[in-house]
Amino acid sequence: MPQLTDQSATGAYEDERERTGTWMTPAEYGASRTAVWTAAVVLVTDMRGRILVQSVDYRADQLLPGGAVDAGEAPSAAAARELREELGVDGRYPRGLAVDWIPADTPGFPPEMRFPGEILHVYDGGTWTPDRIEAVRLPAQEITAIHFAEPADLPALMDPGDARRALSALRARVNGSGAALLEDGFPTAPTALDRLGVLRTRRIPQHGAWQVGPVPEPLPVRDLSAWLFAPDGRVLLLVSRATGAAHLPPPTAGATEDALPLGYRSGDQGAHARTAARLTGLPPGADPEYARLLATPEQVRELSDWGPAGEDELAAVHAARDRLGLPVPARTPLTELPAEAALR
Structure with missing residues (x-):
């Protein structure tokens, strides 16, 4: 910032003939600033x-x-x-x-x-x-x-x-x-969400009521995904590099322990089922079409279109986290994992 002169005892500014360097009057400095x-x-x-x-x-x-x-x-x-x-x-x-x-x-x-x-x-x-x-x-x-x-x-x-x-x-x-x-x-x-263009494609709606526990025998399972918990309480999330679509991974996305059925939603063509497990590692050479991120359960919820029942699923997720003895995760920016990651 250019140096402004001090006022003298009489209130007048120094004679302009005495200027040195980048000295400017207040009027000149004000006129030099960009107005927006x-x-x-x-x-x-x-x-x-x-x-x-x-x-x-x-x-x-x-x-x-x-x-x-x-x-x-x-x-x-x-x-x-x-x-x-x-x-x-x-x-x-x-x-x-x-x-x-x-x-x-x-x-x-x-x-x-x-x-x-x-x-x-x-x-x-x-x-x-x-x-x-x-x-x-x-x-x-x-x-x-x-x-x-x-x-x-x-x-x-x-x-x-x-x-x-x-x-x-x-x-x-x-x-x-x-x-x-x-x-x-x-x-x-x-951020990772910006680089991957998350939310640039429509989220897949899953609006059925949330039911706790395994899928009943007569009801076909349309798809199976998992809440896979890292040691800090965050969970694994997959993002398509081509579309920016974010979704929970399948149970086979990593090495796990202590798996348990979590619940499901009923749809027109069957149940959208969820399991929960402790995530202990990720295999190398994962599908290059997908980025793997760690997110809090709340962040996963905010990137999904699960309707009001999403809050019921979120409560079940935190109950499972408690059963697995894992901490409540702090909200931090979603973290993209490298091609090979040890999570123990």
Whole structure:
């Protein structure tokens, strides 16, 4: 930062003829700084992990709720004000998920607007229950409708930069490691979820009621997957490198101990069954089409479309973890494992 002069006893600045080096007057320094707009939006999900987007009367694509930060207003205060004005919902949103720098040459801004660039804050609005969603009240103008969209559908519904920003913010929420720094919606320090493009394809819905225990004899098993616990209480998750789809592995994905049936969901063509076991090692030369990550059970739940019964499955998972004598895992960014990994 260039050095500003100190005021003399008379309040006048030093004579400009005495300048040396990078000395600047306050007026010159202020004129040299870049001015940008500031905005704040809020990322809200429902119980299925879908994102709240709203339709507006002044553009064709859809938006996260939020808007411009007024002069002298804090971004978090602007986020709360915008949701109150747009959705009729009171709240505070102190937790940031992302801060994005939007360059001045971003397409879509008319030249006469003289868009200078923008710093946009994305705040975490949390997961809304059906009762909270039912309480939404739209204003007479501007917001014409809201709905909850599958994360993978955002690029078809939103401006490309808005969609990238929303997905990056959602991945930051799942990782739980603080706000992501973005440039035009792209993370400056991509996590494993960003690198693999998790949530860019639609999640497979499994909405049947959760039943504890083994699958009854007459009911065919449609598929079998496993909660495989590492020593720190996290579990193994597979992610397709081609599609970014995340799913639990089969029971044969690694060396295990103390396997037990966990439960199942009934579907149209049979049961989606789960087992649980202690994971002691991973074989070398695993399928190169899939990345292997360690995640908390809650993170697996947030990357899945299991409906309300997902909470029942999550409770069964933690009961199994307790039976296996494993700790409650801390939420940390999902960790990609190397080709060969010993987990003892």
